Amino acid sequence: MAKFLNHYHCPNCGAEWDMEWSSTCNDKCPNCSIEVEPHKVDDVLDNPSTALIEPVVMGIGSVLALCIPKGLEVSYMESGEYLRKWCADNNATYYARPRESFSIQEAKELAIAEGKSIVVAEDMS
Numbered sequence: 001m002a003k004f005l006n007h008y009h010c011p012n013c014g015a016e017w018d019m020e021w022s023s024t025c026n027d028k029c030p031n032c033s034i035e036v037e038p039h040k041v042d043d044v045l046d047n048p049s050t051a052l053i054e055p056v057v058m059g060i061g062s063v064l065a066l067c068i069p070k071g072l073e074v075s076y077m078e079s080g081e082y083l084r085k086w087c088a089d090n091n092a093t094y095y096a097r098p099r100e101s102f103s104i105q106e107a108k109e110l111a112i113a114e115g116k117s118i119v120v121a122e123d124m125s
Contacts, residue, residue: 006038083120092118099123 009016010029019027024041028034080096087094093116095107102123111119 003043005042007040007042008036009039010034010036080122083122087118087120090118091116092120094120094122096122096124 003020003022004024005018005020006024006027007016007018008027008029010032012034013029013032015029015031017027017030024038026035026037029036084094086092093107093111093114095110097103097106102121104121107119107121111117
């Protein structure tokens with residue numbers, strides 16, 4: 001069975017959410033209950049990595065969580081490649097350093113210097 005990761009944006013209240021479905025179907029907004037069409041759809045079977053990354057907005061900034069579903073084998077190279085592509089597609093900075101030289105402040109400064117408001121920081125240790 002095909003699986004799709006549908007991305008929604010409510011034109012009424014601005015809410016954003018993702019849902020995995022067996023089709024590219026409309027969903028009800030969790031805030032105002034109007035029916036919303038997906039603005040973007042990822043075919044999870046064609047690219048299993050699309051199910052791995054889900055941006056979660058928390059407060060003022062954005063947090064990017066790397067979620068690997070149980071039982072899915074994903075190589076470090078594959079996940080890193082997908083993170084870099086996600087950053088390019090979403091105007092985000094990708095910052096990766098070994099623990100001994102990792103600095104969230106440096107990651108923040110790099111994003112600001114690049115004119116970006118989202119930074120994906122990865123401790124490579």
